[in-house]
Amino acid sequence: MRVLLVEDDPDFRLVASHALERAGIETVASETAEDGLRQLAAAEPGTFDCILLDVVMPGASGWDVLLEVREKGDEIPVIFVTGRESLEERVRGLRMGADDYLVKPVEFEELVARIEAVLRRRRELADITFGDLRLELTRRKVTRSQKRVDLSPREYDLLLALARGAGEVVSRETLLRDVWDLPFDPGTNVLDVHIGRLRKKLDVHGPPLIQTVRGEGYKLVRHQTAQS
Amino acid sequence: MASSSGDRSGGAGLDAAALDNLRRQGGDELLGQLLASFHARTPERLAGARRALAADDRDEALRLIHSLKSSAALVGAGAIRSLARQAEEQARAGTPELGSALDRIEREFAQLLPDLTRRLEGTPR
Numbered sequence: 001m002r003v004l005l006v007e008d009d010p011d012f013r014l015v016a017s018h019a020l021e022r023a024g025i026e027t028v029a030s031e032t033a034e035d036g037l038r039q040l041a042a043a044e045p046g047t048f049d050c051i052l053l054d055v056v057m058p059g060a061s062g063w064d065v066l067l068e069v070r071e072k073g074d075e076i077p078v079i080f081v082t083g084r085e086s087l088e089e090r091v092r093g094l095r096m097g098a099d100d101y102l103v104k105p106v107e108f109e110e111l112v113a114r115i116e117a118v119l120r121r122r123r124e125l126a127d128i129t130f131g132d133l134r135l136e137l138t139r140r141k142v143t144r145s146q147k148r149v150d151l152s153p154r155e156y157d158l159l160l161a162l163a164r165g166a167g168e169v170v171s172r173e174t175l176l177r178d179v180w181d182l183p184f185d186p187g188t189n190v191l192d193v194h195i196g197r198l199r200k201k202l203d204v205h206g207p208p209l210i211q212t213v214r215g216e217g218y219k220l221v222r223h224q225t226a227q228s
Numbered sequence: 229m230a231s232s233s234g235d236r237s238g239g240a241g242l243d244a245a246a247l248d249n250l251r252r253q254g255g256d257e258l259l260g261q262l263l264a265s266f267h268a269r270t271p272e273r274l275a276g277a278r279r280a281l282a283a284d285d286r287d288e289a290l291r292l293i294h295s296l297k298s299s300a301a302l303v304g305a306g307a308i309r310s311l312a313r314q315a316e317e318q319a320r321a322g323t324p325e326l327g328s329a330l331d332r333i334e335r336e337f338a339q340l341l342p343d344l345t346r347r348l349e350g351t352p353r
Binding site: 008009010011012014015018019022056058083084085104105107108109 | 246249250252253254258261262265266269291294295297298299301302304313
């Protein structure tokens with residue numbers, strides 16, 4: 001994991017870098033907002049997992065950095081870590097699109113935990129692409145080979161559970177627990193019926209996607225998007 | 229010996245919990261570096277803020293007062309942090325005069341120096 005720390009105070013940079021490295025997080029530091037934006041622009045997408053952002057710096061501010069990042073359509077997680085502590089400023093930061101807002105002084109163990117929590121939330125809501133299948137989690141939208149697939153809520157949850165397996169077998173027990181909230185296999189064919197319906201809807205747009213693994217469960221099979 | 233709660237209230241000592249927080253991240257060596265930096269930079273920031281006020285650059289003076297607040301918070305200099313915060317709040321509320329806030333911070337720093345020096349002598353850098 002790698003974070004970009006945009007912070008003008010050398011002492012805070014020093015101790016934050018130590019704390020993050022202890023937690024296995026690599027830190028790249030910028031002393032100014034302008035340098036932070038330069039580092040972001042020069043980096044390949046995905047280079048940084050998160051930005052830790054001070055507000056008050058010489059020159060441009062942390063507000064300016066967040067604004068520019070979001071205006072470019074970059075959804076990288078941003079956490080303000082700042083001495084600006086008023087309610088208006090905290091609300092402003094979050095409404096501008098920050099994922100969290102921490103007021104100094106911070107407990108560095110908490111800072112690490114906040115970073116992990118933000119990244120966990122993002123992962124849970126990140127779109128999933130598996131071969132020609134795509135799930136947009138915030139919109140609960142499914143496409144296969146770029147064609148929309150309309151699913152019932154239960155079918156969607158079932159496909160999501162399979163997609164999170166990323167090609168690994170997902171056991172019947174896991175699917176019954178995660179999708180139907182059943183702590184045990186009731187011995188009915190409810191799962192098989194829904195798998196059948198899913199196959200019918202998904203396989204209109206490509207080769208068979210869901211494979212039965214006898215005695216274990218189901219897994220998704222990766223197929224590349226058909227060329228149009 | 230100052231109690232932890234006594235440290236927290238500011239006065240003439242650094243907050244033991246804040247120092248422990250720093251020590252946990254990088255041991256006595258990191259703590260020593262941070263205390264030395266606070267010792268050196270606080271007078272520089274105060275002087276910079278005074279120069280900015282003299283040059284009618286209120287934004288720069290406020291930025292330096294904000295830096296004083298952040299660095300004081302980092303090493304647990306609670307009284308300096310409170311004074312800098314008050315100055316920021318007063319400035320936002322429209323109080324034109326910031327020089328007396330700098331005087332108060334300077335006096336507080338002078339009171340803190342014996343504890344700071346004692347701690348500096350006891351830490352590697």
